[in-house]
Amino acid sequence: MQSSRVWRWPWPGLLPTALLLLAVAGVNCQETGNHPDWPRWCGKVYQPGYPSFDPGGQTVPPTPVAGAPLLNIQFKPRYSLYLDSEKQAEFIVDAGLSQFHGQPLWTSNTTFPGRANKNTLTFSIQLVENDTVLVADTVAVNSTGSLFAVDLSRLTPSLSPIQVILRGAPAGNNGNQTWTATSSLLYLPEKSNGSVTKIDNLHGGLLFRNAASPGGRFEPLLAYGFFSSYDGFLGTNNSTAAIQHYADLGLNAMTPLTIYRDSAAAFAYMDGINLKFMYDLREGYKNLTHVREQALAARDAEAIFAYWSADEPDGWQDPFAQPVAAYDLLHELDPYHPVAVVLNCQNYHFAEYSAGADILMADVYPIGINATWSKWGTACNATLGDCGCDNCSGAGVRDVPARLDDLANYERWLGLWPKTKMHCPQSFHGEGYWGRDPTPDEEYAMTALALNHGAQGLVSWVYPTSEVLGEAHGAMARVVTAAPVVEFLVGGDRPHRVDVEGGVVDAAYWVVGGRVLVCVVNGGYVDVGGRVEVPVPVAGGMSIAGTPWGNVKWRLEGGKLVVDVLPALATSLVILEVV
Numbered sequence: 001m002q003s004s005r006v007w008r009w010p011w012p013g014l015l016p017t018a019l020l021l022l023a024v025a026g027v028n029c030q031e032t033g034n035h036p037d038w039p040r041w042c043g044k045v046y047q048p049g050y051p052s053f054d055p056g057g058q059t060v061p062p063t064p065v066a067g068a069p070l071l072n073i074q075f076k077p078r079y080s081l082y083l084d085s086e087k088q089a090e091f092i093v094d095a096g097l098s099q100f101h102g103q104p105l106w107t108s109n110t111t112f113p114g115r116a117n118k119n120t121l122t123f124s125i126q127l128v129e130n131d132t133v134l135v136a137d138t139v140a141v142n143s144t145g146s147l148f149a150v151d152l153s154r155l156t157p158s159l160s161p162i163q164v165i166l167r168g169a170p171a172g173n174n175g176n177q178t179w180t181a182t183s184s185l186l187y188l189p190e191k192s193n194g195s196v197t198k199i200d201n202l203h204g205g206l207l208f209r210n211a212a213s214p215g216g217r218f219e220p221l222l223a224y225g226f227f228s229s230y231d232g233f234l235g236t237n238n239s240t241a242a243i244q245h246y247a248d249l250g251l252n253a254m255t256p257l258t259i260y261r262d263s264a265a266a267f268a269y270m271d272g273i274n275l276k277f278m279y280d281l282r283e284g285y286k287n288l289t290h291v292r293e294q295a296l297a298a299r300d301a302e303a304i305f306a307y308w309s310a311d312e313p314d315g316w317q318d319p320f321a322q323p324v325a326a327y328d329l330l331h332e333l334d335p336y337h338p339v340a341v342v343l344n345c346q347n348y349h350f351a352e353y354s355a356g357a358d359i360l361m362a363d364v365y366p367i368g369i370n371a372t373w374s375k376w377g378t379a380c381n382a383t384l385g386d387c388g389c390d391n392c393s394g395a396g397v398r399d400v401p402a403r404l405d406d407l408a409n410y411e412r413w414l415g416l417w418p419k420t421k422m423h424c425p426q427s428f429h430g431e432g433y434w435g436r437d438p439t440p441d442e443e444y445a446m447t448a449l450a451l452n453h454g455a456q457g458l459v460s461w462v463y464p465t466s467e468v469l470g471e472a473h474g475a476m477a478r479v480v481t482a483a484p485v486v487e488f489l490v491g492g493d494r495p496h497r498v499d500v501e502g503g504v505v506d507a508a509y510w511v512v513g514g515r516v517l518v519c520v521v522n523g524g525y526v527d528v529g530g531r532v533e534v535p536v537p538v539a540g541g542m543s544i545a546g547t548p549w550g551n552v553k554w555r556l557e558g559g560k561l562v563v564d565v566l567p568a569l570a571t572s573l574v575i576l577e578v579v
């Protein structure tokens with residue numbers, strides 16, 4: 001990330017003519033995109049003296065297919081892995097209608113004899129290997145998220161994924177039109193030591209279990225912490241006291257910028273206090289010998305919850321195959337933990353750079369930037385320049401949700417199953433891109449906006465930061481990583497967005513078991529007055545049961561949360577229930 005991004009081009013004095021000579025020698029020919037021999041970021045040249053050009057690699061909305069609506073059958077196991085101590089798995093079956101993906105719903109040849117029901121699909125899910133039927137059932141056309149149970153005692157645990165196929169046909173049409181889709185199920189031997197992390201493929205969150213988990217149960221994990229430096233923190237000989245101080249702030253996770261060889265005592269301390277960590281492979285993720293060595297060192301740790309392979313591979317224009325190669329090796333050596341990739345670019349080869357990830361982290365550092373003119377002395381726009389926050393608007397905190405929406409749109413446009421998202425908050429300044437640190441209020445607003453737009457983890461760049469920002473992160477982490485809030489953000493469904501009049505006010509809600517969590521953010525830098533109304537899904541008898549975060553004094557009036565003035569950058573979490 002930034003520490004590595006400082007190093008961009010080893011010969012800053014070289015002029016384009018000299019660059020062309022180097023190009024002949026093959027410099028940077030491993031990079032993707034256009035003009036790979038020029039210094040670029042996100043596919044764009046950023047130094048003066050080069051012409052602007054189309055960087056390529058944009059993901060664009062698909063054009064509707066003739067014959068739409070299409071029936072888009074997709075399925076996945078509910079969780080990314082099951083253990084042989086578990087008795088039952090589930091499959092999620094989506095039978096959604098799409099303008100872009102799938103096969104035409106019913107063709108002119110489809111017959112519906114007798115009792116045929118064209119609104120229902122009859123399907124089976126079978127093992128590819130030997131046709132064992134795991135599920136035989138029906139699902140409504142134009143429905144998503146239906147769950148079907150599987151008795152795991154019929155399968156043999158294995159370290160490799162079990163390939164499965166779904167075959168479906170309109171109920172009673174005599175098999176004239178069929179749909180197929182493939183997926184895989186991970187049913188692993190129980191792990192005798194260390195941790196296990198599952199991804200909830202329905203709602204996106206992580207579930208974590210280690211020796212410290214009460215009753216040996218998986219618990220929702222909303223990881224909230226910092227990328228953490230070796231220099232001046234983990235590499236000091238008093239690092240355990242400093243790690244304890246970090247945990248005492250209220251943070252529950254860390255992404256240490258170091259490896260076992262250099263910091264074994266620090267990792268052992270994190271295991272001991274159950275401070276979850278994401279293990280950093282970025283410096284050597286293209287070197288599979290390094291990846292192997294590190295995975296073998298880390299995979300049985302108590303506190304590991306994920307690996308982090310590529311750092312901004314899209315920014316660096318890394319070869320597309322590299323993150324995938326690291327991913328495949330990590331899953332082979334350790335199928336018990338997911339792999340995360342950090343993306344920096346707003347729209348550069350999303351499909352390729354997200355392919356090697358279970359978790360996508362978004363680097364959006366919008367505070368204190370000049371979004372239109374860079375320190376290098378060029379303009380920044382869709383075809384030129386690097387202003388520290390790719391194609392950001394300069395609207396401050398609101399660039400964060402915009403980027404998370406972009407990533408979700410690319411997945412939708414490409415017909416991909418959505419991956420778990422994490423946001424990387426900004427908690428630094430400098431390097432000629434970022435004129436100042438965010439304020440605590442901006443920090444809270446960026447985090448709350450990220451949650452509203454689907455983030456389920458926060459990894460902030462970078463610790464040590466100022467004490468005030470460390471405390472601000474800890475204060476919010478204490479609330480959103482713990483019950484009751486985490487039961488909504490990770491244990492519950494995905495955020496339902498709420499339209500609020502006035503533009504900059506952003507709201508979403510989550511529902512679990514008849515209770516509702518509402519998160520409201522003023523994403524603007526001025527107070528919003530004249531009565532702010534947030535429509536919420538209240539059932540009879542519901543009222544405000546608690547305000548876990550924020551000082552805004554909401555009233556519940558006629559199915560709306562109401563306040564007369566919502567201060568600039570205000571953030572609130574409100575829980576509604578029958579009291």
Ligand SMILES: *[C@@H]1O[C@H](CO)[C@@H](O)[C@H](O)[C@H]1NC(C)=O
Nearest residue numbers: 104106107108109110176177
């Ligand atoms: C309908 O069936 C005919 C004859 O089997 C075939 O040639 C044609 O492609 C089918 N049309 C569609 C839309 O599937």
Ligand SMILES: *[C@@H]1O[C@H](CO)[C@@H](O)[C@H](O)[C@H]1NC(C)=O
Nearest residue numbers: 069096097105119141142143
């Ligand atoms: C599919 O479902 C949506 C929402 O549930 C509904 O608005 C739409 O009309 C349905 N489409 C068809 C073709 O039934």
Ligand SMILES: *[C@@H]1O[C@H](CO)[C@@H](O)[C@H](O)[C@H]1NC(C)=O
Nearest residue numbers: 127129130132154155156162
């Ligand atoms: C089918 O394959 C699965 C996975 O290898 C195995 O667990 C199961 O016993 C097999 N069933 C039959 C009937 O061969």
Ligand SMILES: *[C@@H]1O[C@H](CO)[C@@H](O)[C@H](O)[C@H]1NC(C)=O
Nearest residue numbers: 110111112113173174175176
């Ligand atoms: C398809 O429809 C025709 C006409 O109803 C029927 O004769 C035939 O058995 C059906 N099934 C297949 C697999 O072609």
Ligand SMILES: *[C@@H]1O[C@H](CO)[C@@H](O)[C@H](O)[C@H]1NC(C)=O
Nearest residue numbers: 191192193194299300301302
């Ligand atoms: C964890 O368990 C595995 C399998 O039993 C074993 O090979 C490995 O050495 C253990 N690791 C540690 C750190 O105890």
Ligand SMILES: *[C@@H]1O[C@H](CO)[C@@H](O)[C@H](O)[C@H]1NC(C)=O
Nearest residue numbers: 235236237238239240241242
């Ligand atoms: C920390 O390391 C320095 C240099 O190695 C040493 O002088 C100092 O005594 C150490 N302090 C502690 C508390 O171990």
Ligand SMILES: *[C@@H]1O[C@H](CO)[C@@H](O)[C@H](O)[C@H]1NC(C)=O
Nearest residue numbers: 237238239240241242243245
């Ligand atoms: C170690 O760090 C803690 C907290 O950061 C500090 O209070 C303590 O004095 C330090 N001890 C040494 C020996 O440096």
Ligand SMILES: *[C@@H]1O[C@H](CO)[C@@H](O)[C@H](O)[C@H]1NC(C)=O
Nearest residue numbers: 284287288289290291293294
């Ligand atoms: C790859 O990693 C291995 C193991 O850490 C190391 O010995 C080797 O020098 C690395 N290769 C390169 C090209 O950096």
Ligand SMILES: *[C@@H]1O[C@H](CO)[C@@H](O)[C@H](O)[C@H]1NC(C)=O
Nearest residue numbers: 368369370371372373374394
């Ligand atoms: C960005 O930099 C340009 C050139 O120095 C300057 O004209 C412009 O006012 C700056 N914009 C902001 C928002 O600082």
Ligand SMILES: *[C@@H]1O[C@H](CO)[C@@H](O)[C@H](O)[C@H]1NC(C)=O
Nearest residue numbers: 052378379380381382383384
């Ligand atoms: C970006 O800025 C450069 C330099 O001003 C200009 O030539 C180019 O057309 C701009 N690109 C876009 C997409 O506006």
Ligand SMILES: *[C@@H]1O[C@H](CO)[C@@H](O)[C@H](O)[C@H]1NC(C)=O
Nearest residue numbers: 058346347382383391392393
């Ligand atoms: C840059 O962002 C603007 C909106 O802020 C968007 O219209 C444009 O498409 C983006 N550029 C690219 C290359 O996606």
